[in-house]
Amino acid sequence: MRKKGFTIALVTIAIIISIFFIAPLFWMLATSFKTDQEAFTSGIKWIPEIFTLENYTFSLSGGSDTPVFTWMSNSLIVGIAGTLIVLIVDTLAAYGLARLDVPFKKLLFAMFIGSLTIPWVITFLPLYMGFNQLGLLDTYAVLILPYSANAFGVFLLYQSFRAFPKELEEAAHLDGANKWQVFIKIALPSARPIIWTLAIFTFMSIYNDFLWPLLTTSSPEMRTITTGIAIMQQGSFVSSPGRLMALTAIATIPVILIFILGQRSFIKGVTQTGIK
């Protein structure tokens, strides 16, 4: 019976801790349905006394300085395009290094893996300068391209391709398939789970990035949702917690949904990265 008491104690602790993680999100939702007057008056109300949708209609109506839908679609475009580029170039490179007779293979691999130790802080300023000189600030190019050089995906996929038995590929070669066909028809499907993991990792890190889009965009219609919200927080929404929270909720809910749905492959991916 001692064991049962122990389990009950553990579950109680787990519930108390989950309050720490969930309550802030709930408080955000509660505030987003309150009038500002209620939000500011003291007294803790987890359920709004006067339930209002005004904050949502106002935030979504998007005046010229809060084009929420533009920000959301910018974030989606940048996130999806960046992820696609990473998936294409990383699968190709990883397969080449893992399986094909690429010249200087060892050197290239060492160089790519070595680059994982280079802190990002070293590149952001010169990258900004380069894009500035090409007149590409405040465009999709500057928001997408810099994410494409990350070697993390190459490393992840390389391991997956190496672990895949060679025989299937050799059989296909003997049947007269060329390298591209083998890559598309055999290698890619074999790496599907790890490709999904990489896709979720990459999308989330681009979608949620803050400093780079903050520095490289200046017009309201090129902002991503992450930077747009930050600017509203310091700008015209500063004295309206209700509107700010409504905006935050709008930005948060899609990511949380994607995250809960993709969680399984995300967690599986963390294991497969060889981090043990």
Added chain:
Amino acid sequence: MQRTSWKSKATSSLFVLPYLLLFTVFLIAPIVYGVWISMHDWDLLNPVNEFVGLKNYLNIFDSDSYLHNLFFEGLKNTFLFVLFSVPLLVAVGLGLALLLNALPKKLTGFFRTAYFIPYSVSVSIVAIIWLWIFDTNSGLINQYFQKAGLSAIPWLTDIPWAWVSIIIATLWWTIGFNMVIFTNALNEVSEELYEAGSLDGANRWQTFIHITLPTIKPTMLFVTLTSTIASFNIYGQPYLMTRGGPGTSTQVLLMNIVEEGFNQRQLGNAAAMSILMALIMIIISLVQFRLTREKKEAMK
């Protein structure tokens, strides 16, 4: 059966070429360009950028130069954050993973999701949510304090509270990731080891110290390294929550680099600062790596 004709090598190279191109343009070239900029008196408003060699670096180490303060004050604040956040990120992450592991299997998934959810949002959302909780007048915490008859705490405008707030918000945001990595590592500890331990009459604590910890050591190293690097890169939380204040006490190094480069437009100085910061990060990673390796050797 590998043919090694030049034709075969050429088609194979095409697989690596696109990535190599992006790698060169968006990683190697910026590094070289950054070093080049750091050796110039590079003012954005001035068309002529004079070559000054290592002068920008020397200025950072010259205690009479304003750059010295900008760099080392920022570095000190970043170090403070790393020092307090990393042990918590590692210990609490491991603690939560141990808790999840000990829970009945049916409940693990639910609580893992609950603890992991905040990881999915961006730093600006983290800041907005926590600003509203830490607000001195209408914030949730101070309202509860008031109810309990305690005096309000200036969470965001006083030291050490500003750091406490930033660290709580950071833990809330990122701890789930470390927890997931630890959960995976704990699942890999073999049952046989535990059984052997319980046969020897080891209690929970002894099992943890003598069986669990040594087995998950590589994971500890990994989590410590990644948390250190992430904490070094701190920017959004103080930028959005405290604006570096009160005074400059939460003004971290990355904020100072951005300030010098983008607001003062002194790119040569800013580039030198970021290269030094990167070097410090690389050295610390190497030291951490070495230390854990040596301990491991010594244990054998």
